[in-house]
Amino acid sequence: MNSSVLMVFYTPGRCWQFRIISRTGGIFGEEKIYYTASAALTIGLEWMRDER
DSSP, rough: TOOOEEEEEEEETTTTEEEEOTTTOEOHHHHHHEEEEEHHHHHHHHHHHHHH
């Protein structure tokens, strides 16, 4: 996804998650939980790489 924003965030009930916001405003991601911010970041970056 070209010119996208990767957001990693914490939700008390769901631990760490990520979302990808495209330049056109689309929001992508899954509701899977990750136990560290680093893990969510790694998977989010993989998503961005695979979606090009």
